Each structure stands twice: as structure tokens, then as C-alpha cells.
Amino acid sequence: MVEQTANSNVEQLTEKDVLAGTSKLDANPWWAQGIIYIILLGSGVITLLPMVNVWAISLSEAHEVFKDPMMLWPKSFTLESYKYIFNTQVLLKSFGITVFVTVMGTFLNLLFTATGAYGLSKTHVPGHKIMLWLIIIPMLFGAGLIPMYILLKNLGLLNSIWVLILPKLVASFNLILMRNFFWSIPESLEESARIDGASEFRVLWSIILPLSKPVIATVGLFYAVGHWNDFFTGLFFISDNSKWPLQMVLRSIIIDFNMLNMGTQNTNTLNDASKLVVQPENIKAATIIFAIVPILIVYPFLQKYFVKGIMLGSVKG
Amino acid sequence: MNADSVQAPPGMSGQPIGKKGKSLRSRIWKSRYIYILVLPTLIYFAIFTYAPFYGITIAFKDFKIMSGILDSPWVGFKHFEAMFTSEKFPDLLKNTVIISLYRLVFGFPVPILFALLLNEVRSLWFKRSIQTITYFPHFLSWVVFAGIIYNFIGPSGIINLLLTNAGFEKINMTTNEDVFRTIIVVTAILKEFGWGAIIYLAALAGIDSQLYEAAKIDGAGKLRQIWHVTLPGIRPIIALLFCLQLAGILDAGFDQIFMFLNPAVYDVGDIIDTYVYRLGILQSQFEMATAVGLFKGIIGMILIITANTIIRRLGEKSLW
Known part of the structure; x- marks a missing residue:
């Protein structure tokens, strides 16, 4: 059953093949190749330029944006927009909340996923199939939003920081990904440790985990990006905006633009914006860049391990 | 012991x-x-x-x-009757299915074409650069990506600035029913087309190069090689992803739609998930919201099991 997904031939490729594999096809005529390069270049440009534009706007004064909205380089360079958002208490606080949730959450995710995955990789254990199905069923059918809401309310988790961590402690998909990897590690590697009297915990810790660094990095990054970009948990289960995670506050600023006055030490409030050299558009742009930079910093790892994850699991939406 | x-x-x-x-x-x-x-x-x-x-x-x-x-007292199927007879429900179902189908028709082929084009590139640094750039938006949240889109189409975004500078009237695309679904489908493609290509590139890299040699010996030209070798090589993964996406037809993409939705476009953009959220969490009508959510969950489960059966019948690798 689940093993089948891991055995696909796709799995044996490395991320290098996918990132930089060479074509085995015949060369195209020069004009066809030209068209292909132009289309690909175009796809890169439409992805990149909107972000460059936002970056330029975030560092420019408002009147320049009005004159040349499609700017790709800052004009009348100013850091006012960034000063403004860094004085916004709500944004900084939510940043702290999300950093905590990402670090703590990912650690707990990996702990629960790895122990569960190791146990489920032992196919000789009685009840193994039943336990595996208990993990798979939630991928097919979920109770829905409202039963979850009532459960969390009864558990007293609404408006608690733990609601951002506990309800998503283990993702079935990640557990099965990791389980298939553990399962493919030859049993013989564990035997010598067992002869020396090592417990299951020891085997997992000192034999399996060191051999599984790539899959742990992959699954860990899946979880971490999930926490960082998590918006809905906050939307559904946290009504107190002083406890909002980053994405909720970003949405208020970027899309609604209604929270910048809250907790801003800046004497210029939004109603006073005419006194500023920057306008809401600049501040929104700065907020977007503020949100992109952390992802950009870890992007090399993300790209490498997410591609790996796709090939380990064959499918990841 | x-x-x-x-x-x-x-x-x-x-x-x-x-x-x-x-x-x-x-x-x-x-x-x-x-x-x-x-x-x-x-x-x-x-x-x-x-x-x-x-x-x-x-x-x-x-x-x-x-x-x-x-x-709490049992009331049988009262809430389901109310749901199926409400004026709102057919609209929700229609919006959800239409947006999903648009995604399927327009969005599904894009990563495949993109992967086929990338596969023709010989210059490694060019290929890697394009991949690195186009994968990036996948890692951004919809909040941030929608922010970048609003920077273009919002009331004070680039397009409106250009229009006012040129002496035209502003148009507010975010409250325009006619363009809402187009915006949803196009922005979803923009965010995910690069990332979606990876799985096809992996399948393309897995095609045995001897097949191309054999096709060449048989006198197959470039296009015939693509038709007879390349496409059959990635057919299993296309079939799998197509069935999966079809099975998720009631998931029109809450995370994205929520960012663009506003009361002015409820008629074309309100989907099952956004409605359940408003009804259940904001208005505390728990019974009805649970009923709508359950309807969606059951249909979704039937669809995914059916999809899996079809994939298995086709002789491809099934999900379980």
C-alpha cells in the first residue's frame, strides 16, 4: 500500500538531476530554441519584476512612486517606511510570536513525527496495519472547521499561543514520508546495536536518525514553512489581536491597512500621513519586503530540501 | 523483565x-x-x-x-434540509466548482508546458536561474503574494496610478465581479507554475535516453519524439495529479480566495469554505456551518477514493 509511493523510479533521482539535468532530446533549430529561451526569460521576468518593484517602492518617497509607479530602482531614497513599521509594536510582537511558534513548533513536530514514523516502520509489530490506517484516514476525511473550533474551545486553547502548535503537531503526509524512509533503511544496520543491548530509543537516536538527516531536514522545513506562513489558525482560533501570529498582522497591514496606528510610537499617525514623505503604499511595500526577507535568507535550503521532499514522496501539492 | x-x-x-x-x-x-x-x-x-x-x-x-x-436535542436532518433549500447553497456550490474547474482547465497544463520548455534548455546556469526565480513565490504565504498583486491592481496600485497619470478614471478590480475569477486563476498560476513543474522535470529526467535513440533510428523527428517518448514518459504523473486535482474540486483554495474576497464579489467568489468560516466562526451558527462542512467532507472523501480507484484501474501507482 503506502510503500508503493516510495518505490517509484522518481525516488532514485537526486535533486541535481531535477535542478540541472540535461536534456536528452535532439537540439532544436536556432529559431525554436530562441523562442523557448524568450518564453522562459519572460516567465522569470514576470515573477521577479513585481517583487523588485515592491522593493523599490519601499525605499522611495511617495511622490516619486506617483510619478513612476513601475520603478525598479529606489528614487529619492528613504528609510522612512521601514522606520515606520519597526515602530509598530503589533508587527514586532507578532514577529516574536511566529519565531517562537516556528522554532518550538518545528521541534515538537519532528519529535512526534520521528517517533511515530519509526514505530510505524516496523512492519512486524502486531497491529501495524491498523495504526497505519489511523494515520491515513485523516488525509481522506476531516471533521471540518466547526467541530475543531468547539474542541479547541473546550480544551481552553482558543486565544492561546499553543493553538498555533498543538492542533498541527503531526501531519499524516510528513509522517508517512519519514516512515517510508526509515522503512527503506536495511534492518541489518540496526542488528549490531541490538546485539549490544541497545533499546529501541537508542536505535532510533543513534542509528536511524543520523542516517536520515536529509529526510529530517526536508520534513522539518515543510513544518517550519508551514508555521511561518500559517494564517488560518490565527484567523479561526485567535480573536485577540495582541496574540496574532505574523501573517494575520501582515494581512491587516498589507490588505486592510488598518492596524498601523495601533501601538505605533511614531507621532505621525496614519491620519497624519500627509506630513510623512511616505504614504500607505510605501509602508505596505516595506511590510511585504519585511515578510519576504526571512524566506529569502533560508531560500537556498528550502529549494534544496523541498525538491528532495518532492522526490521522496512523489507527490506534494 | x-x-x-x-x-x-x-x-x-x-x-x-x-x-x-x-x-x-x-x-x-x-x-x-x-x-x-x-x-x-x-x-x-x-x-x-x-x-x-x-x-x-x-x-x-x-x-x-x-x-x-x-x-443538546437531536433534530434529525433539519439543518441539511435548510441547507439544501437555502438560496445561498447553489451559489456556493457553483462558485466552488467553477473556480476549481477554471484552475484545472487553465492552471493544470501550465507547469507541464513549463517543464517541457525547461527540458529543452542546454545552458545549465540559465536553467537553474529560471528555476530558482520561478520556484520562489511557492514559499511565500498568500498574504504576502496577494500584497504583491494588490500593489498592481489595488485601488492605489500601479495600474490605477498609470491610468490616473494618463488622465483616465480609476478602475477598482478588487470589487469587480467580472474579473474576480480571472484574478484568482491567473494569480494562482503565477504563484505556483514554477514549483508545479518540478515533479514533471523529475519524471522527464527519469525517461530512459535509449528510448530517444530508438525513436531517432526509426526516423522520428523532434515533435514525434516528444509525442511518442516524452509525453508517454510523464503520463503516469499527469494522470495521478489530474485525478488528485479533480478529487479536490470542492477545495477551491480558501487560503487564496480569502485574501481577495470582499462583499462586493460574494456572488462570484464566495465558496463553501469562506461561507463556513463566516457562518460558523463569525456568526456562531454552528449547526448549519457543521452541516455544510460535513457535506463537503463526505463528497471530498468519495471523490478521493474514486480517484484512487480510477488511478489503480489505469494501472498507475495508486495513493494507497
Whole structure:
């Protein structure tokens, strides 16, 4: 059953093949190749330029944006927009909340996923199939939003920081990904440790985990990006905006633009914006860049391990 | 009894041979540490995915918060009747299905074409650069990506600035019913087309190059090679992803649509998930919201099981 997904031939490729594999096809005529390069270049440009534009706007004064909205380089360079958002208490606080949730959450995710995955990789254990199905069923059918809401309310988790961590402690998909990897590690590697009297915990810790660094990095990054970009948990289960995670506050600023006055030490409030050299558009742009930079910093790892994850699991939406 | 004394002899533990001649009880006892390792994960699933199943009964009750789920009176299918006869429901279903189908028709082929084009590139640095750039938006949240889109189409975005500078009237695309679905489909493609290509590139890299040699010897030109070798090579993964996306037809993409939705475009953009959120969480109409959510969950489950069966019948690798 689940093993089948891991055995696909796709799995044996490395991320290098996918990132930089060479074509085995015949060369195209020069004009066809030209068209292909132009289309690909175009796809890169439409992805990149909107972000460059936002970056330029975030560092420019408002009147320049009005004159040349499609700017790709800052004009009348100013850091006012960034000063403004860094004085916004709500944004900084939510940043702290999300950093905590990402670090703590990912650690707990990996702990629960790895122990569960190791146990489920032992196919000789009685009840193994039943336990595996208990993990798979939630991928097919979920109770829905409202039963979850009532459960969390009864558990007293609404408006608690733990609601951002506990309800998503283990993702079935990640557990099965990791389980298939553990399962493919030859049993013989564990035997010598067992002869020396090592417990299951020891085997997992000192034999399996060191051999599984790539899959742990992959699954860990899946979880971490999930926490960082998590918006809905906050939307559904946290009504107190002083406890909002980053994405909720970003949405208020970027899309609604209604929270910048809250907790801003800046004497210029939004109603006073005419006194500023920057306008809401600049501040929104700065907020977007503020949100992109952390992802950009870890992007090399993300790209490498997410591609790996796709090939380990064959499918990841 | 400690762990050491029950260790199986080398070569026996975990091997099928060990199963024979041992009672179930001793096998269970031997695996006790495995159960201890799995237990925390199973407890998590019990609390956060199986316990909410009990809450589904709300859909069949008149829920009183004071008396709790258990003591609220049963009302049978009252809420489902109300749901199916409401004016809102057909619209929700229609919006959800139409947006999903648009995604399928316009969005599904884009990563495949993109992968085929990338596969023609010989210059490695060019290929890697394009991939690195186009994968990036996948890692951004919809909040941030929608922010970048609003920077273009918002009331004071680039397009409107250009229009006012040129002396035209502003147009507010975010409240325009005619363009809402187009915006949803196009922005979804923009965010995910690069990332979506990876799985096809992996399949393309897995095609045996001897097949191309053989096709060449048979006199197949470039296009015939693509038709007879390349496309059949990635057909399994295309079939799989197509069935999966079709099975998720009631998931029109809450995370994205929520960012663009506003009351002015409810008629074309309000989907099942956004409605359940407003009805249940904002208006506390728990019974009706649970009923709508349950309807979606059951249809979704039927679709995914059907999809899996079809994939298996086609002789491709199934999901389970």
C-alpha cells in the first residue's frame, strides 16, 4: 500500500538531476530554441519584476512612486517606511510570536513525527496495519472547521499561543514520508546495536536518525514553512489581536491597512500621513519586503530540501 | 523483565521467521517499546483528528452552548434540509466548482508546458536561474503574494496610478465581479507554475535516453519524439495529479480566495469554505456551518477514493 509511493523510479533521482539535468532530446533549430529561451526569460521576468518593484517602492518617497509607479530602482531614497513599521509594536510582537511558534513548533513536530514514523516502520509489530490506517484516514476525511473550533474551545486553547502548535503537531503526509524512509533503511544496520543491548530509543537516536538527516531536514522545513506562513489558525482560533501570529498582522497591514496606528510610537499617525514623505503604499511595500526577507535568507535550503521532499514522496501539492 | 532479556536472537528480531511459533501475546510484549514510541503520535491523532468527529453530531442537533454537545436535542436532518433549500447553497456550490474547474482547465497544463520548455534548455546556469526565480513565490504565504498583486491592481496600485497619470478614471478590480475569477486563476498560476513543474522535470529526467535513440533510428523527428517518448514518459504523473486535482474540486483554495474576497464579489467568489468560516466562526451558527462542512467532507472523501480507484484501474501507482 503506502510503500508503493516510495518505490517509484522518481525516488532514485537526486535533486541535481531535477535542478540541472540535461536534456536528452535532439537540439532544436536556432529559431525554436530562441523562442523557448524568450518564453522562459519572460516567465522569470514576470515573477521577479513585481517583487523588485515592491522593493523599490519601499525605499522611495511617495511622490516619486506617483510619478513612476513601475520603478525598479529606489528614487529619492528613504528609510522612512521601514522606520515606520519597526515602530509598530503589533508587527514586532507578532514577529516574536511566529519565531517562537516556528522554532518550538518545528521541534515538537519532528519529535512526534520521528517517533511515530519509526514505530510505524516496523512492519512486524502486531497491529501495524491498523495504526497505519489511523494515520491515513485523516488525509481522506476531516471533521471540518466547526467541530475543531468547539474542541479547541473546550480544551481552553482558543486565544492561546499553543493553538498555533498543538492542533498541527503531526501531519499524516510528513509522517508517512519519514516512515517510508526509515522503512527503506536495511534492518541489518540496526542488528549490531541490538546485539549490544541497545533499546529501541537508542536505535532510533543513534542509528536511524543520523542516517536520515536529509529526510529530517526536508520534513522539518515543510513544518517550519508551514508555521511561518500559517494564517488560518490565527484567523479561526485567535480573536485577540495582541496574540496574532505574523501573517494575520501582515494581512491587516498589507490588505486592510488598518492596524498601523495601533501601538505605533511614531507621532505621525496614519491620519497624519500627509506630513510623512511616505504614504500607505510605501509602508505596505516595506511590510511585504519585511515578510519576504526571512524566506529569502533560508531560500537556498528550502529549494534544496523541498525538491528532495518532492522526490521522496512523489507527490506534494 | 528488562529489555535485554527479551531480545530476540540476532537475525530473528523483526524478520518474518520470528513470527512463526510465537504467540500473539509474546509478539505484542516484544514490541512494547515500539508501542511506547508510537503512542504519543496516536494520542495526538485521537485528540485532534478523531475527537472532533464527535462534534459532527452538532449538524444533527440544536446546539446549545450551555448544555454542550451531548445534552443538546437531536433534530434529525433539519439543518441539511435548510441547507439544501437555502438560496445561498447553489451559489456556493457553483462558485466552488467553477473556480476549481477554471484552475484545472487553465492552471493544470501550465507547469507541464513549463517543464517541457525547461527540458529543452542546454545552458545549465540559465536553467537553474529560471528555476530558482520561478520556484520562489511557492514559499511565500498568500498574504504576502496577494500584497504583491494588490500593489498592481489595488485601488492605489500601479495600474490605477498609470491610468490616473494618463488622465483616465480609476478602475477598482478588487470589487469587480467580472474579473474576480480571472484574478484568482491567473494569480494562482503565477504563484505556483514554477514549483508545479518540478515533479514533471523529475519524471522527464527519469525517461530512459535509449528510448530517444530508438525513436531517432526509426526516423522520428523532434515533435514525434516528444509525442511518442516524452509525453508517454510523464503520463503516469499527469494522470495521478489530474485525478488528485479533480478529487479536490470542492477545495477551491480558501487560503487564496480569502485574501481577495470582499462583499462586493460574494456572488462570484464566495465558496463553501469562506461561507463556513463566516457562518460558523463569525456568526456562531454552528449547526448549519457543521452541516455544510460535513457535506463537503463526505463528497471530498468519495471523490478521493474514486480517484484512487480510477488511478489503480489505469494501472498507475495508486495513493494507497
